[in-house]
Amino acid sequence: MLPAAVDALLEVSRQVGNPSSLHTSGRAARAVVEEARERIGAALGARPSEVVFTSGGTEADNLAVKGTWLARRAQDPSVNGVVTSAIEHHAVLDPVEYLEGSRGVAVTWLEPDRCGHLAPDTLREALAPGGVAVASVMWANNEVGTIQPVAELAAVAREHGVPFHTDAVQAIAHLPVRFDDSGADLMTVSAHKLGGPVGVGALLARRDAPLVPIAHGGGQERQVRSGTLDAAGIHSFAVALEETVAHRDVEAKRVLALRDRLIEGALGLGLGITVSGCWKAGDATKRLPGNAHVLVPGCEGDSLLYLLDAAGVECSTGSACQAGVPQPSHVLLAMGHTESQARGALRLSLGHTSTEADVDAFLAALPGVVERARRASGLL
Template sequence: MSAYLDHAATTPLRASARAAWVEQSQRGGNPSSLHTSGRAARAVVEESREEIAGALGARPSEVVFTSGGTEADNLAIKGTYAARLASVGARRLVVGGTEHHAVLDPVEHLVQSQGADVTWLEPDRCGHISVDDLKSALVATLAPAVGATDALDVAIISVMWANNEVGTVQPVADLAAVAREAGVPFHTDAVQAVGQLPVDFAASGADLMTVSAHKVGGPVGVGALLARRDARLVPLAHGGGQERQVRSGTLDAAGIRAFAVALTEAVAERDVEAKRLTALRDHLIGRALALDLGISVSGCWTAGEATDRLPGNAHLLVPGCEGDSLLYLLDAAGVECSTGSACQAGVPQPSHVLLAMGYPEAEARGALRLSLGHTSTDADVDAFIAALPRVVERARRASGAA
């Protein structure tokens, strides 16, 4: 049996979520239908919406269900851009340089197709975005729209809560406060943070927040965009407007129910689980460094701490190796992990996250992401450490470094 160390890509479905999905899927019913089955499905959706909102410090009306984190990020970025462009003529996006491609690619689409401008917030060596840098990025360039003479030209600010590759946790509340003072909508992708860190939508000050079910032990294909009631969004698709008239499509009652069950369970056990994962992460990192293979840790890491880094994230740099070679060799040895974002797997180029953090390309190429989750055990770490020396030796030979 493989040692699974790629929970940041997806974490196994929780037994409670599986049972909830099976039970609801057997009932059927379209939540938009007015007959008995439809009303019953609608009740399940709304009860689940309330549970999700409660777990994330939001109002039920602020939960907009989507097909997952990617759609939610697209709706936040494109939908807000279109609304702000129409209302105040804002064409600039202020975006963290280490964002997931579910944010970066919509931004690039707006640049290419609609003439948007981007101001990139470059991180420090740990991956943190500076509050002062955000303030500098919001120097008031006035928007040209009539009636908006004092409006910034910024349509939206987007900085992820916790990075999917190196696990860096951002000062979201401080960044959101700067955005609110400037009158600019603030979005945060909290897909990796939920279930590992305390996440409170209201307390964060964010206007928009992305979450996804399969990162907390729910099913793939369900997520949500949390949007404050005064958030203005232009829909990306039309055909029913089931979710606040900004997202259309028949709601997946079974998936939503399983999402709510998984999220509730993950949040309930978060504090205890975070301590367990922090200890397991530190054990993994400590043993990897002790192998004397020249391995280093990217991002911020202090043993026992989970404020600057996700509890379950260990990101290692292995000199003289290609990340893809390490991944395939570890996989052959029964250890499943990643070189970074799973959405970019197989692309032979260094991580944009590490490059943005100032790592040289040659160093960034030897990256390994080990991410722990609710099924992770000491045995998984043991398997990785046992396989690593031989894998590194072979990878270095393949690259000509040994």
């Protein structure tokens, strides 16, 4: 968390009051929430009334996908389709698969190119037959960092009268994300990806977006999201977002330089490492500046992860673990990589705490780690 966000969280955590209560403390807590709503809206190009607070990105994605499908289906039973990409985060992927399996929803999976990029014409073709309730494409991929042409995709969806949702959780810390300019009807954001607290997020939803609740209770947020609001977390979210936006351009350039040095250093070790997704040194238009995703041949990602962890380097494999069984990344498979290639994936994320020393530590540890991982797999 950013230091200012920590201070903000502690400050409001000391106050008593449920924002829905009418007594003095409740009204004070409500004032904190509403001020934060205005600040978050201003930072992201949204009206305050378009900011619906949630517990994070997963809840917001579920509300956007399921809530929109339910609303559109109620309006017209013939509208039964969902269009999304094959490289979405599981917070979108799993709700769509749930609707497909339990409600008989017709799902169209958009296939990306080798870089993980989705062309607007691909969406246009999927929407042409009609009957689609909602389309959802993430702004930037959480594994390989590919940035999608959200405004163009949203324009295509609008041509066909289909509500468009984008998960912007990965994007807002590094890219100039604005809800009003995106053309999207719904947009997911989360505090913890930009130095705010875990457990707080929002769904930005146009006032005319068809949306019904997926959980019922007090109806605190526009009658579409129930639950006692976390005033302290919401206040901290607003502080973190404002600070991130204020320093985003400078910080993105700094992190971009670290990312490029990390990738160039890894490629120069002579270990056969390749980069997945689009990458060009100095370019942050096609890939998030803080994302480095590499494929290490002859290694299992889990072995690399644990060996690097033992050397003081924390990263992820980019693979999902379903029911305790490691599976190769659905993102990499959709991009055309083989299962063997996908098993050697490493994702390294750089942010506001990352330094040159961190990159040096990774590059120093990597040769020995790869050698040990290959020995473990029997390839040395």
